[in-house]
Amino acid sequence: METPPTRAWDRLIRQEYVHGSLYTDEAIFREELEKIWYRTWVYVGHVSEIPQPNDYVLKTIGLEEIIMTRDRDGQVHLLHNRCPHRGNRVCVKHQGNARSFTCAYHGWNFGNDGQLKGYPYPSGYPDDKRKELGLGRVARMGIYNGFVFGALAADGPTLEQHLGPAKATLDNVCRNSPEGEILLNTGFLQHKVKANWKLLVENETDGYHPQVTHASIFDVADSGIGALYNENAASVTRAFGNGHSELDLRPEFRKFNEPMRWFGTTADRLPDYVAKMKAAYGEEQAHEIMVDGVRHVMIFPNLFIAEIQLFVLQPLSVNETVQHVTALQFKGAPDLNRRMRQQTMGSVGPAGFLLADDAEMYERTQMGVQQRNPEWLYLGRGSHREHTEPDGCVVGNVTDDMPSRHLWKHYQSLMEAA
Template identity: 35%
Template sequence: MVLAAETPIVGTGKDYTHLVQDYRVHGSLYTDPAVFADEMKRIFTDGWVFVGHESEIPNGGDWVARRLGSERVLMARTPEGEISVVANRCAHRGTTLCPQSEGNNRNFRCPYHAWTYALDGTLLGAPFPQGFRNGKPDVCLDQPGQIGIYRGFVFANQSGTAGPLSEHLGPGGSDLLDRAADMSPTGRLQLNGGWIGQRVDSNWKMWPESDNDGYHIIFAHESLASSLLAGSQYEDVILEGEGRTKSVARDYGGGHVELDFRKSYTTELAWLGAPRGKVSAYCDDLEDAYGVEKAKSIMWDGPPHAFVFPNLFLGEMNIARIDPLAPGLTEHHHTPLLVETSDPGINRRVVLQSEAAMGPASFFLPEDVVIAERMHRAFDVGGATDPHGHTERGWVELGRGIDREQSGGGQRWGDVTDETTSRGFWHHYRCVMSGSATSGPAEGNGAAPPNGSSGNGQG
């Protein structure tokens, strides 16, 4: 994918078309405070950001505390059933309104001077009104300029200038969220299993890279390889070898990418590690809801392993939020993706899988944390650039598979071990940070994208 040079947009003056090249990126993008400041403006203020899921606040008065870029916010459900996102900061003197992570309240009341706000951010009252012009301050809680919801996933745009959420998601992002939501027979997910969060001493961009990197699995996750379950997607990646895997690294454009395991499954429900007899009621519910053919496809294909730009990881039956705090500090939160079904066994299995994949003693997350922190430390001691970002030191290679990628139908894809997904993230990052309108994957040989659905399990 080749992009024409752009004039850097107003900001720090960093030349992002030089710092992000087709096959490599510069290490200063992980550590430079000026780059981080640009990201907070161009990506996390001017763009759409994942905030949460509507199932987390099912009742009027429910709220959860979140981050929207550098700002702490509250996602709440009003008594009328609407979803609001407001700053977790009193409009008077800036005191944190809710220090807890979640709750249920009729309103938000500041502990400093007792200013009280409705759940949509409207000021309800302030004590001793005679001291104010017209008897009441003319303020409200800061709110994002746009809130958008797709299949229950709540996104917000601070500046209000990002355009429709549908344009941000595009066909690729929408399809990924559709596939996640369709794992539930009702089409509604339940993200109420509780979030587990940790702070990682690494840059936030190392997480979209790592979460969708099929090259490192056999090396960084050796414990997984030694206890591999036959028929799982990871058996295909680890045992088949380069060029023989059925799994695909896929770039949908817009920064949305996937390790597409669908073709690797050799049995129905392989992604769950259980035969139909163990979760028969769930399978029956799928067939009742979607019909036999679509239900069969869901049971074979399973959930996506994908990233929705800039901070949502669809980790199969897990969801993760990536919250950047500083150039070298990230909060990673994850929760199991639970479904609405008459079969309680499926959600019990999902919770156990979540513990095994992303818990404190799991196969994946602890090892990925160590790798990310080691990467960040390595870049934190050198690789400085001149004011235009030009240097010959400190580059990160992302060229694996670039000459054998295929493209068509608005997608690019390659061997599951190729760095197609990382390039997809970084190429869109370059577009956003340089002010380019081009964000889709470039067309190459004009081939149609392969049908990812396995359907009957045949490759």
Template identity: 35%
Template sequence: MTKTTSIPVKSITSAADMVMEDRVHKSLYSDPEIFEEELDKVFNHTWVWLAHESEIPDSGSYKTAKIGRQPVIVVRDRKGNIHVLQNRCRHRGATVCEKKHGKTKAFTCPYHGWGYGLDGSLRALPKPEEYENILDKAEFGLNSLRFETYQGMIFATLDDSIESLDSFLGGAKKWMDLFMKQSGGYPVQVLGDHRFRFPGNWKIQLENTTDAYHFPIVHKSFISSIDDQTAEVFDFLDGDGFVEDLGNGHSVMVMIPDLVDLEANLDDPIPERFQPLADELAKEGKSEAEIKRLVRAVGGSGFNLNLFPNVSCSMAFFRNLVPISVDETEIHHVAIGGKGAPAAFNQKRMRLHEHFQGPMGFGTPDDGEAWERVQHGSKAGTDGWIMVNRGMSRLSTSEDGNVKGAVCSETGMRAAYQQYKKMMAAEEKE
């Protein structure tokens, strides 16, 4: 086994070299040149999550997002078809939309008034006579990007040559199917999101979603704020949970095995903390079967599914990371519920989300503090390694044939970093 301090930093010549099986070099958090290389080699050549279909429910509904640093618009056209468009006017390059989301009939560039349809086509521009015989409108629509969806999640890519989304997600699809069971029998609906930035590298957050080890330490104050029965459920480090490497950088961390399938075990007793919800639903006249289904689903799934590189299906919400610079990252915690589900159900989901997530949650600020400390600590010394070797000597094979470690192993981090290494080792791409 390699000793932790024995690898001289001088032997490293590239970012790919900085990822070993059991450790990564801290320069990956702080070197601006590596960050630029990541935007090209990782974000420009893979599937990047942008939105859930429920965020653009109607014709004209849109959401702005980013692939790496590149602004895009996800929009539904008049016929209900989805488009992912580069957010850049084809005339002089201004963005045509700066709102987070909304509904529109068209996108009009604020600079010179070029107007684009919901499908990105250039429809009209002021004083067109000056373009007579020199501009074909059909060639000057907003650039349209390749996108594919799975379980309502919309991913896009700047690289037309990469494998299909279906193939890229591979073993993660089974877990996405399970994750989408948490809306109590109703279609999954985005209910809003929390957005915040922290002064640290994006990969620190990528690691965290598959890090159960920190939970009882960093989230002690959250655990103190919940009832004993729930605290017992969250005391999962000694339980039967596990982490599985799902391939292509994806991994799943099962913390609460009993909550993997939210459509199973519907006859389990109702947890104390959800009894008031059950009572309220009963008062509204909901059937016993529906109450059981809703109450079982309301707290979310018992696992975090980490999808490389920028999103996770994390217990009860989508966690989306947006790299801003080498030492700044924006995080979106996207709350989900059920479309058409009883208001009490969606309200409870939002209140639970507010309790832990977001800038003022009882969990997120403490995560943020730990991530910030990692970024700060990465400035110490020159020969600094970040260890991701936890659980390496006790791996097994899952029933799906994947590498599997204990719930608090760093198996998911190693999975993500090996995909990162593969992409960063690729020859310079266009």
């Protein structure tokens, strides 16, 4: 691993400002790969993507291609897609079901648990190499509520320490299923944008832009969503620490106390779902869950969940990022799931309205930060009114820059780490 240069990060990150080069400098991007993507916990995938024994799917951690597999005994594995012999990719199909992978270059064969099973002409090796030359394994893997995370560094905080209070938001997502589980089984759309990955991370819990950037779709759809992102609304933004944040619209939904308003509908239009939720959680708790809905949560550095869909961010270069997006599906809720698929296509599909707005802003910003003047980006909105809750989370107005300020604070701590 190349040793990154020593930088004075406090010269690039100030309390209310960040330097434009943080989005455009190729050397900084390479250093981020080593200190963030290849050292900390990164979301990889969900167990529902490999539901059957011997299922597999290709994923990424930074620029590293990872095979997420389920072996015949049901155990999940994260394997590097690189033959230890001459470095060839051993898996070329995006997903499938296979008990083993065979390198097409020299025929080495690996079980879906990563173990080397055999190779042609074994007499060419003085000793049996099968135990020592398996596929590389991601150093650490953790699964929380079906969400699979990997860390390429052997040492560091546990997954629970990394998630901290943000765990509750993943619990919240699953509670919206009458069976307590989500499914990611509808396939992913991929959107490539010419923008630095951090611009996307900042946007996901930015409550300042929706009324401006998405004004046209809110007007056409005659939606009341825009009013939730208003300085006078009760909605808040919250920083959980470790770069994680959320937009919490529950205070607004609780004013109306109407189940399924968060989804833009009413309980009587989803009778099967409502009945199952009441049976699973009881009348009172089901009512509370269906009023609150799913929040907008960003799990640093690459997992974003937004009410009806899930995004995974994949950096390609300093100025290119892929967004992988799929509809959330709640196990045991076919009537709700059908509508979630339809709304996902309308909002972030190939002709979707919301994602097109955001993608345009990402790319315009990437072009803008390459200009020389002004050098610094201002992130001070709301710094005078944020406050800390008893659990240590920091809360601000829904329109404030607070999530970005705390994101950069965490970013600096990671980049300064030895």
